[in-house]
Amino acid sequence: MKKNIIIMGPPGAGKGTAAKKLIDLGYVHISTGDMFREAIKKGTALGQLAEQYIKRGDLVPDELTIGIVKERLSQEDCAKGFLLDGFPRTLVQARALEQLTKEINRQIDVVINLDCGEKELVRRITGRRICKQCGAPYHIDSLKPKVEGVCDLCGGPLYQRNDDNEEAFKVRLEHYTKETKPLLDFYQERGLLRNFNSLGSSEVLFDEIAKFLKS
Numbered sequence: 001m002k003k004n005i006i007i008m009g010p011p012g013a014g015k016g017t018a019a020k021k022l023i024d025l026g027y028v029h030i031s032t033g034d035m036f037r038e039a040i041k042k043g044t045a046l047g048q049l050a051e052q053y054i055k056r057g058d059l060v061p062d063e064l065t066i067g068i069v070k071e072r073l074s075q076e077d078c079a080k081g082f083l084l085d086g087f088p089r090t091l092v093q094a095r096a097l098e099q100l101t102k103e104i105n106r107q108i109d110v111v112i113n114l115d116c117g118e119k120e121l122v123r124r125i126t127g128r129r130i131c132k133q134c135g136a137p138y139h140i141d142s143l144k145p146k147v148e149g150v151c152d153l154c155g156g157p158l159y160q161r162n163d164d165n166e167e168a169f170k171v172r173l174e175h176y177t178k179e180t181k182p183l184l185d186f187y188q189e190r191g192l193l194r195n196f197n198s199l200g201s202s203e204v205l206f207d208e209i210a211k212f213l214k215s
């Protein structure tokens with residue numbers, strides 16, 4: 001079983017959805033986006049700093065982001081295997097992660113890259129709704145809840161992220177293309193990269209990834 005994993009892909013490729021399903025395989029899910037959103041909700045100093053970047057679609061500065069990942073990855077529960085979702089997003093972050101994982105002897109075993117066309121990304125992002133309580137993802141056309149605005153799983157209210165609009169999406173995609181996409185070469189060179197097409201259903205994708213991780 002592959003233990004320590006990074007899941008990568010452009011905004012809307014399905015990283016969070018796949019990651020939430022993979023938790024059932026025993027991985028600790030570490031999403032820097034979720035950590036920032038939690039800090040914003042709580043009104044912490046980190047949240048106040050991060051919010052201004054996130055709502056524009058910009059990247060939160062490397063020092064801040066690397067700091068929260070260092071702290072989280074060093075915690076005891078990550079010893080059973082972790083799944084990094086949304087980190088690293090820059091070369092500086094990737095290098096810092098490589099050094100940290102060596103230091104704590106929790107090296108990355110594989111980098112899963114999710115790929116789907118740009119047109120589909122816009123559709124997914126602008127129609128995405130998320131449960132405020134449990135984080136379950138929905139879509140206004142392709143993944144409707146049974147009752148409008150209410151989560152099927154926990155009954156929590158659904159909301160739209162304030163960076164899930166076309167304007168912020170454009171900025172996020174630009175950051176992805178310029179800063180994050182080059183990391184695919186970084187991991188390819190290290191023999192860690194594995195590509196998956198995420199255009200189809202999330203169930204089929206999850207089965208493919210799960211089979212690969214268990215192999």
Ligand code: AMP
Nearest residue numbers: 032033053054058059060065086087089
């Ligand atoms: P996500 O939930 O992964 O789409 O992240 C939402 C937003 O949080 C991103 O658009 C960034 O503004 C910020 N963010 C999340 N992860 C990182 C990261 N590794 N580096 C910089 N900013 C990040």
